[in-house]
Amino acid sequence: MGQVQLRMKQDVATRWNSTYFMMQRAIEIKEPLVSTMALLNPLLPALTPEEWDITKEVCDILKPFEEVTVEMSSERFVTGSKAILMARGLQRIVAHRQRNPSTHEPVKGMVNFLAADLEKRFGQIERVRVLAEATLLDPRFKKHAFVIERNAEETVSRVVGAATHAATPTLPSTEEEEEEEGGTTVNPPSEPVPQFWADFEERVTTLRPGVQNPSTGAMLEIKGFLAEPLIPRKADPLEWWRVRALVYQNICTVMKTRLCIVATSVPSERVFSKTGQIITDRRNRLSPSKVRELVFLNANL
Secondary structure, three states: OOOOOOOOOOOEOOEHHHHHHHHHHHHHOHHHHHHHHHHHOOOOOOOOHHHHHHHHHHHHHHHHHHHHHHHHOOOOOOOHHHHHHHHHHHHHHHHHHHHOOOOOHHHHHHHHHHHHHHHHHHOOHHHOHHHHHHHHOOOOOHHHHOOOHHHHHHHHHHHHHHHHHHHOOOOOOHHHHHHHHHOOOOOOOOOOOOHHHHHHHHHHHHHOOOOOOHHHHHHHHHHHHHHOOOOOOOOOHHHHHHHOOOOOHHHHHHHHOOOOOOOOOHHHHHHHHHHHHHOOHHHOOOOHHHHHHHHHHHHHO
16 A cells, blocks of 8 residues: 555553554554455454544544653653643643534543543642742743742742751751860951051942841842743753852752652663563572662663
């Protein structure tokens, strides 16, 4: 028929997107598939034209979900800060489908089910603290990723509090205090100001910033961070933070504990899969320590 030879795909019960790939492949090879089935077994029930239309519409609906799955399953890029945007994006797509309903009842029922389930699972995702803070500290998104302004402001307050805590010096231990009390602290003598600098020093003393408390410093940092322009969506946020680590020292400390969060369990599941490939019937005498070393090397090299 002048088409590229393609094989049928089989779905896997534990992977929802395998069903999507199976239906998509069936649509791609619809004509050869129907002709072959008619030749091999004419008595085999075939899909009706309406069922083929339903299959195509279902694939169109599931395509964004597959794209989000691929995007969020990455382990080499920042993913936790994308969760809110991805969830809101899927909700908007499904809502658009509801406003423009299909003529097929099974498709309409599927869209309504997806809308209800998305609301149930992700309706309050902006209030998930770790995801909200990761999103705010991502220079690609910041407060623009939030639909509800109040959630964004609450997240800013939490980040300021965490940055203040990071900037607050820790109190010395009791032993250190006793050592300081027992010893004599000698302050280095201040250097005398030459007379020809005296007039200048008097005039600029009030202009120099004094010692700021940690809370004020954190608020100034977050204000400066939010005032900066957004970087492109495909840019690396970690590289942006590497360059500005000295400018926003306190919130950079908070960022290191937020942008490292992965959005899904896929990376850990991949480790389990790799372990199953390492321990085979012919390698069943590997010790646990050796397996850990092999898995570590396989996952990090």
